[in-house]
Amino acid sequence: MTDPALDLAALRHAAPPLAPGATYRVCFSGGLDSTVLLHALVETGVAPLTAVHIHHGLQAVADNWVTHCTSVCVGLGIPLETCCVRVAADTAEGPEAAARTARYAALRNVMQTGDCLVVAHHRDDQAETVLLRLLRGAGSAGLAAMRPFVPFAPGGLWRPLLDTPRATLQAWAQVRGLEWVEDPQNQDTRYRRVWLRREILPALRRVVPQCDAVLARTAAVLAEDAELLAEVATADLQTLRTGVTLSVRGLLALTPARRHHALRAWLAEQGFYAPDRAALERLDRDVLAARADATPVLNLGQCELRRYRDALHVMAPLPPVPQHDLQWRQGASLVLPAGCGSLQAAAPPPAALDVRFPQGGERLKPANGVHTRTLKNLFQEAGVPPWRRLRTPLVWHDGVLAWVGDVACSAQWQRWCQLHAWHLRWQVSANT
Structure with missing residues (x-):
């Protein structure tokens, strides 16, 4: 057993500073790792501390774990928050990932501005994460695995034990006579992480005794590489960006590797998952390299990438607009369907108006x-992209087309609005 002592002084020194009123929220499952973490933080005097226990309800003994965690926290004089979550049974991501998603959603909900979430991931966990992501074909950012500190919710997430072997935690707990609970799922090799932990990593350690440390070093090196690539992507996006779009000519001027990295960073900024290599190659071929007068679209499920002229747009998939008319009789605003925004005025319309979306063949004398x-x-003259044309509201007055979104209006409409001191504007939604 190597280095059975935890460096508590280093732990205390590494604690991220908190803003006034914030707290360290310690993920406390009651297992070995989080038990050691909680006791170590108490010994170092890191404060204020609140333990957070997530009750997944996946095990028959889960209620007993809540009782155990409550007893430990009472003994330490630390408040405990218990969050019950519902884990989706049938998801494409699998039960492990579904439980993790539910757990972190609950943790986000308890975080207050400036709080620091503290989790007990250790070096063995880091080695498992590197191998798992390697098996999934992750790039450098994914293989960088877990970072010691990252932004999280309205605060941050700190992993103070990331360089510490699990054996050290177990020795430390045994010396102090600590008690912890055991999760039966940690023995079930049907879960890929458990399979790696119980079958693959022990075999690797027999051949390469320091494989955990080697994998952790690899993750640290790749984290530096990922940081450098992020800086390059940030610089590229500053050059490529015009408003909320990217320049197609600018993207095509980059090497494929640099272009793809910039695109991943851009999509991440919008809250979308990074597309895989095959999707980026389709984007290159079918969207960026399309004819200049084409308006191609690539549907990635979570979002759509659309090109118009030299601009690349990203948006959530657009629902179809209704073909029936809307009547605007009362109220100073009219909410449009299908995420098309709203019509806004300072007062209700002076007369009844009909609103519909383009159906083809409409004409207007501006x-x-x-x-x-x-x-x-x-x-075309206004540079309105094709998908937005179909979602532009048309206002009809006395059966005559009078107003076309923020593009044009008739002279009669203009005079009518002036006569009644009434002004209409289209409040466009972010996804229109």
């Missing part, structure tokens, strides 16, 4: 124009 124009011509 207030500043000489000839009647098709909506297609008006949209």
Whole structure:
């Protein structure tokens, strides 16, 4: 057993500073790792501390774990928050990932501004994570695995034991006579992480005794690489970005590797998962390299990437707009369906108005124009992307098309609005 002592002074020194009123929230399952973490934090004087126990309800003995955690926290004089979560039974991500998703969602909910979530991941966990992500084909950012400190919810997440072997934690707990609970799922090799822990890593350690340390060092090196790549992507996006879009010409001027990294970073900024290599290659081929006058779209499930002229747009999938008319009789605003925003005015319309979406063939003589124009011509001249054209509200007054979103209106409509001192605007939603 190597290095059975925890460096409590280093632990206390590494504790991230808290803002006034914030607290360290310690994930406390009652198992060995979190038991050692909680006791070590108490010994170091890191404060204020609150333990958080997530009750998944996946085991028959889960209620007993709550009782155990309550007893430990009472003995230490630490408050305990227990959060009950419901884990989806049938998910594509699998039971392990579903439980993790539910757990972290609950933890986000208990976090207050400036709080620091403290978790007991150790070096053995890091080795398992590197191998798991290697088997999934992760890139450098994924293989960097877990970081000692990362932003989380309205605060941060700290892993103070990430460089500590599990054997050290067990020795430390035994010397102090600590008691902990055992999760039966940690013996079930049907779970890939448990299979790695119980079958693969022991075999690796027999051949390479320091394999956990080697894998942890690899993760640290890749974390530095990922940080450098993130800086490159940030610089590239500053050059490529125009408003909420990216320049297609600018993207094509980059090498494929650099372009793909910038795209992953851009999508992450919007809250979307990074697409895999195959999806990025389809984006290169079908969207970025399409004809200049084409308007291609790539559906990634979670989002859609659309090109119009030199701009690459990203948005959540667009629901279809209804084909029936909407009547605006009362109220100073009208909420439009299918996420198309709303019509806003300072007062209700002076007369009944009908609102519909383009269906083809509509024409309008703009207030500043000489000839009647098709909506297609008006949209093209205004640079409105095709998908937004279909979602642009049209206002009809006395059976005549009078107003086309924020693109054009008729002279009669303009005079009518001036007569009644009434002004209409379209409040566009972020995804329109």
